[in-house]
Amino acid sequence: MISTKYTIREQNETNILNTVITEKEISRAEIAQYTGLNKASVSAITKKLLEDELIFETRVGDASNTGGRKPILLTFNRKSSLVIAFDLGYNYIEALLAFIDGTVVETVSKRRIQVQASTILSEMEQIIDRFMEVQPVTPHGIVGLTAGIHGIVDHESILFTPYYDLDKSDFLEGLQQKYDFPVFIHNEANLAALGEYTFTSRYQSLVSVSIHSGIGAGIVESGRLQIGKHGRAGEIGHSILYPSGRACPCGNHGCLEQYASNRVTYEEFRALKGLDYVNSEILLQYVEKNDKDALAAIKKNAELLSIGINNIIMMYDPDVVVINSSLYRRIPQMVDLVNEQLKSRFSKQVVIRNTFLEDKATLYGAFAVSAQNFLNIQKLKLN
Ligand SMILES: [Zn+2]
Known part of the structure; x- marks a missing residue:
């Protein structure tokens, strides 16, 4: 095994490696063009990346239309580590x-x-x-x-x-x-x-809203997580919806997650219908039967959640807001209900969608x- 040193690589090396990853297959001349580095630097750095087995030479490409030698194409070593x-x-x-x-x-x-x-x-x-x-x-x-x-x-x-x-x-x-x-x-x-930023989105600015027992948001800007000074940025579940509303363990009253979390929606529907237990699957069965109470429950959840999402959009101005929730995955029409509620001119330009990564x-x-x-x-x- 090659000994791996976890040192910071040179910025140029990072740029070149990222260019190879993004472009899938690329010649040294194209790397020079894309990164603005001269051919000698590209040649030296790609040599090092080849020695480190982070990239490899894949095949001979087509000659450029100006003639000359056919280039050797480089590709990311997807199995380096x-x-x-x-x-x-x-x-x-x-x-x-x-x-x-x-x-x-x-x-x-x-x-x-x-x-x-x-x-x-x-x-x-x-x-x-x-x-x-x-x-x-x-x-x-x-x-x-x-x-x-x-x-x-x-x-x-x-x-x-x-x-x-x-x-x-x-x-x-x-x-x-x-x-x-x-x-x-x-x-x-x-x-x-x-996860959404890296695997499912072409955007640089993304917010993901995770809804389980509570509600939390993750914020990514250009690949960097925005966690705030104490790691609490994005705790939107504790933004206040009703100033003298239900008590929350955080010390506030009327927090969003006391009204719009999956847990609360299931519990309210369970009590209303006199059921033993409710989860996303059971609620979906009622929705599919066009049960009025179930339709009202998902509409109410979407309306309340959309207030939280509206606030996030106003604060962070993201390209996309991704919803991570078993309830929204199982009943995707709830995403449409949220979109209908987002009426401001600012939120109209933001993509609101379900996760593409299931529960992963x-x-x-x-x-x-x-x-x-x-x-x-x-x-x-x-x-
Ligand atoms: Zn709270």
């Missing part, structure tokens, strides 16, 4: 091992479990050790691991987790001591935004953090 990603929910663990281009090698999914501080390190080590056993041979091996946390994360520390006690765990230090690749943690809604946006965002770090490309796009 591997990345591990985790999504740590309060009752599940999702993990994946993927090549540096996002192609999945192996996944592990544990559902209906209790994720807790006392066991999380050993659970993660088991999964990582399995990945290390099955990993294909690559020049650089595993180059990073990132875990999504359902709570507030400030750089390397977990500040607050409402649904489990991972804020009392030192698993991050444990992993950093045991393995020689870099290990990172981030908030799950932030990672979902980065956080996992792909975790992948993207490690891939950005290893390749040293902040605006990395792999779609």
